[in-house]
Amino acid sequence: MSAWFLPLIVVGAFFLTGRLRRYALARSLMDVPNARSSHVAPTPRGGGVAIVLCFLGVQPLLVALGALNSAGAWAIGGAGALVALIGFLDDHGHIAARWRLLAHFGAAVWALVWLQPLGIVPAGVSGSLSGVLMVLAALYLVWMLNLYNFMDGIDGIASVEAICVCVGGALLYWLHGASAAALVPLSLGGAVLGFLVWNFPPAKIFMGDAGSGFLGIVLGILSFQAAAVSPSLFWSWTILLGVFVVDATYTLLRRLFRGERVYEAHRSHAYQQASRRAGRHLPVTLTVGALNLLWLLPVAVCVALGLLAGWVGVLVAYLPLVFLAVRLRAGAPERAAAP
Template sequence: MIAWTILPLVVVLSWLMTGALRRYALARSIIDVPNARSSHTIPTPRGGGVAIVVVFLLAIPFLSGFDLLQSDAAFALVGAGLGIALLGFLDDHGHVAARWRLLGHFLSAAWVLYWLGGLPAVMVFGHAVDVGWWGHAFALFYLVWLLNLYNFMDGIDGLASIEAISVCLGGALLYSLLNQQALAVLPISLACAVLGFLIWNFPPAKIFMGDAGSGFLGITLGVFSLQAAWISPSLFYGWLILLGVFIVDATATLLRRLLRGEKVYEAHRSHAYQYASRQYARHLPVTLGVLFINVLWLLPLACVVTLGLLDGALGLIIAYVPLVLLALKYRAGQAEIR
């Protein structure tokens, strides 16, 4: 049984460590200084996401005895998560060339697929589709894209934290609906670790997550979703629905920039959430708006799909269409007016 008494301690330790990292960042001048591409106006220390990584990984052995350490998902998570976090930490402290970062991302994704066994057959409108090695290749790029898009979407106060908490708690609910409560341990504990960080990151943020934290969250949520795919195809769709806001905004932005021939690896601020935060002149309404979408729209649909009351592919389309329209309304990927 999950040691529920550990979870409040996870929150407190994450909060304390984030505060310590803030003092460290200020002392070492690890600061995000606003520029023309920024969504903030005040120099702010970064790297607080390391607290999420350390506290979450340290908590795993204590959450359910040491059983979790023997699971393939734990090996996938710890190996890939540590690699991505270390790469992000080095980038936060200096600069790691894009090609080396990308190589590290693919190696970490390959590590995950080795332990999880790749991507199982998925149900598409009632038909099982097993694409073999093509499915594994898709899963590889899916993981790399998810960890990168999480970094792209970590651009305003509290957004990446709120997304992680709501998605993880939503995922835990989906497991409960299928009587898979044991699998809820990791998502709930990650949500608690992020909550401790959010206390410092809630608008107006006193510290930013940094690449170490955002990349770790991206790859971890990817592990959770692929693990879910092996349990039930409908559960995999449920996780994809829960991740909809970040997936749609980042993907729509990338595609529109590609179509214009822009260098997609260059910094920009043309995501829908960035345009929205400038329109409202505040981060808080956008961050809370994403929370409301996750809880009031995406979570109910994910529950219906997971219970088998709605086809997964159809549910995904129903969930994503309004998100695409919303992203276009807020000009996702549209060229900035200089």
């Protein structure tokens, strides 16, 4: 596995984030705190563009090294670029939720068209069942990119999650003898690491919708690419993403059942509740990293090695996370959720 270029991605993302911070300050692209914010000081946003540019920029090299085939590169490049563009425009000026969602589904369909040869629908499945699986796959990708946006609410949390998932995903590839493929998540993790230097609590710049949406859909695409190596790896990737999946899904369902507008900003996610109790972002961000490395990664490895069935592994991994979400009152009405 030739990984000589990974440090260059980290350094490139670091310097590009710094340039984007200066751009945001010059253009007054600031996240100004309000009643539904988890930060207290105006902070530049849009630094996630550095992740987008650095990761997409290395795609031709990944193809040349055999780490990524051309179909996967087109899936990531087209879908990721579209989601990042919509997020970039939304960071600069509001875009209606219906138009954002339409673009998100367009990106998901684009990705699935290119990913179909990689085994999204298992061999031998055709007809209506194949169509159902494709619809579910599109919904999965759209939910992944939106939940990542929802979960990018305190300093460093989205970056730490992405790095942990990418490192874990690379390890899973290595365990299956696909060390070249491990370069893809490692490249994405390297780009996020360069950005994290600026985003680590207390953050000097935020990721913005361009970065968070891009990470969400790309991680979803990478989970499908992993399934082409071994179906068990898809289950393992969903386990690695468990902190974000459980918090976002549990919170959304509670708000949906109360009839709230789920697309509106709020502060009722479990991680937001935890950060208010702690009085700082850093302990919560570090806890997310610890949960990923000390709990979710070992379970994901057990599934990848065949020691646990996929659905059993997801159940084992998610149940404690659901318990935490309940204890932290994720999704509770905000007036009743304060500690």
